[in-house]
Amino acid sequence: MKITVMKFGGTSVADPEKIQRAAERAIAERRKGYAVVAVVSAPGEMTDELIALAERVTASPDDRELDQLVSTGEQVGIALFAMACKARGANAVSLTGPQAGIDAVGAAGRAQIRRIRTRALLKHLREGRIVVVAGFQGLTPEGDTATLGRGGSDLTAVALASALKTGRCEIFSDVKGVYTADPRIVHDARKLSKISFEEMLELAGAGAQVMQARSMEVAERFGVEIHVRSAFHPQAGTWIVAQEDLMLEKAFVSSLALDKSEVRLTIVGVPDQPGVAASVLTALAEGDIPVDMIIQSAPSHLGVNDMSFMTPKNHAVKAKKALEGVARRLRAERVDLNDQVAKVSAVGTGFRHSPKIAATMFRALAEQRINIHMISASDLRVSCIVDFADGETALRALHKAYGLSKGKK
Ligand code: ADP
Ligand code: ASP
Ligand code: MG
Numbered sequence: 469m470k471i472t473v474m475k476f477g478g479t480s481v482a483d484p485e486k487i488q489r490a491a492e493r494a495i496a497e498r499r500k501g502y503a504v505v506a507v508v509s510a511p512g513e514m515t516d517e518l519i520a521l522a523e524r525v526t527a528s529p530d531d532r533e534l535d536q537l538v539s540t541g542e543q544v545g546i547a548l549f550a551m552a553c554k555a556r557g558a559n560a561v562s563l564t565g566p567q568a569g570i571d572a573v574g575a576a577g578r579a580q581i582r583r584i585r586t587r588a589l590l591k592h593l594r595e596g597r598i599v600v601v602a603g604f605q606g607l608t609p610e611g612d613t614a615t616l617g618r619g620g621s622d623l624t625a626v627a628l629a630s631a632l633k634t635g636r637c638e639i640f641s642d643v644k645g646v647y648t649a650d651p652r653i654v655h656d657a658r659k660l661s662k663i664s665f666e667e668m669l670e671l672a673g674a675g676a677q678v679m680q681a682r683s684m685e686v687a688e689r690f691g692v693e694i695h696v697r698s699a700f701h702p703q704a705g706t707w708i709v710a711q712e713d714l715m716l717e718k719a720f721v722s723s724l725a726l727d728k729s730e731v732r733l734t735i736v737g738v739p740d741q742p743g744v745a746a747s748v749l750t751a752l753a754e755g756d757i758p759v760d761m762i763i764q765s766a767p768s769h770l771g772v773n774d775m776s777f778m779t780p781k782n783h784a785v786k787a788k789k790a791l792e793g794v795a796r797r798l799r800a801e802r803v804d805l806n807d808q809v810a811k812v813s814a815v816g817t818g819f820r821h822s823p824k825i826a827a828t829m830f831r832a833l834a835e836q837r838i839n840i841h842m843i844s845a846s847d848l849r850v851s852c853i854v855d856f857a858d859g860e861t862a863l864r865a866l867h868k869a870y871g872l873s874k875g876k877k
């Protein structure tokens with residue numbers, strides 16, 4: 469049995485017409501002789517709307533109950549998708565994550581897939597059904613449905629492709645593939661024909677939501693090649709593959725990302741002493757707060773310095789509280805929160821040997837008179853924090869400065 473795993477994101481099933489078109493895609497694949505697993509997300513913005521609804525009931529919803537609520541979004545998606553298949557004469561069945569045998573562990577809202585029991589799923593496939601699986605969810609040992617982190621349907625699809633040993637996974641979205649930058653912001657962005665798992669992981673981590681970062685780790689580990697393509701056009705999209713298959717010695721920028729989902733926190737006036745950074749980070753770690761950049765300023769003549777971090781907006785309140793606690797203990801001056809920031813990043817390979825890549829970024833931002841708040845750099849990525857209002861201008865300026873537009877390279 470040859471199996472195809474096809475994932476349709478929220479943008480591809482945003483309304484009844486789109487659901488019908490997506491179902492037709494799955495049926496066409498079935499008619500080509502493949503057994504089809506369609507992983508489906510919550511239609512459109514339903515996940516965001518459900519979270520907003522919960523926040524109107526309480527400012528800090530209980531994690532388990534929030535998962536109970538948001539996991540219904542995917543259930544809407546799969547039921548409608550399977551109905552559309554059946555209405556077109558195709559045999560189909562919708563399954564929630566737990567019904568599909570997806571076992572998860574870990575905290576609500578960011579559970580991890582532990583294993584997939586494929587028996588029931590394979591039986592449906594053998595009997596000729598298109599199996600429509602809810603993305604973004606799994607069954608915990610406690611019998612609860614837990615979600616897999618935002619964008620988690622990508623992870624469901626990759627994990628299913630791995631468990632079913634298909635070797636590849638088709639990701640359908642509202643874009644034609646992975647571009648040199650978000651094509652909604654940079655209109656002359658170029659579609660990449662291939663990108664490595666490593667670069668895509670870095671790009672996703674830098675805020676390009678086209679693929680979930682965690683799904684890239686699984687894809688790389690289990691050798692699942694990913695084809696990101698349009699749900700509305702038939703052309704080939706972008707293949708995400710292992711590094712060896714790509715051009716060697718690529719010491720240049722392949723793509724850019726803009727992340728508007730984080731805030732900057734600064735603990736001002738901490739004593740310049742051993743153990744201070746450990747206390748600050750321990751406070752954040754105890755609260756399970758993700759931190760992206762850690763910058764410590766040089767000590768002032770008063771023997772104090774500042775420490776700054778980036779953290780996701782939805783962790784901002786908790787992070788600030790944790791830092792205020794540690795600030796009191798360390799007798800620091802205060803904790804500042806700036807939510808009017810954005811992060812622009814250039815992703816590629818070989819940056820370590822090429823300071824020109826960072827220099828080009830700083831020059832392009834300077835020419836736009838954009839001030840840089842924070843900088844971080846690695847072999848694969850350079851990121852700058854800028855004012856929120858400057859984010860899109862910065863992205864367009866960098867795209868030009870690195871010569872990434874259509875027709876170039
Ligand atoms: P889906 O609903 O299919 O999961 P997402 O909204 O999660 O879709 O991801 C697709 C979106 O990712 C696109 O609409 C686009 O705006 C955004 N995006 C950001 N960076 C890129 C990029 N480099 N290439 C393609 N799309 C990108
Ligand atoms: N619906 C979930 C989200 O919006 C999962 C997904 O779309 O991948 O994050
Ligand atoms: Mg997505």
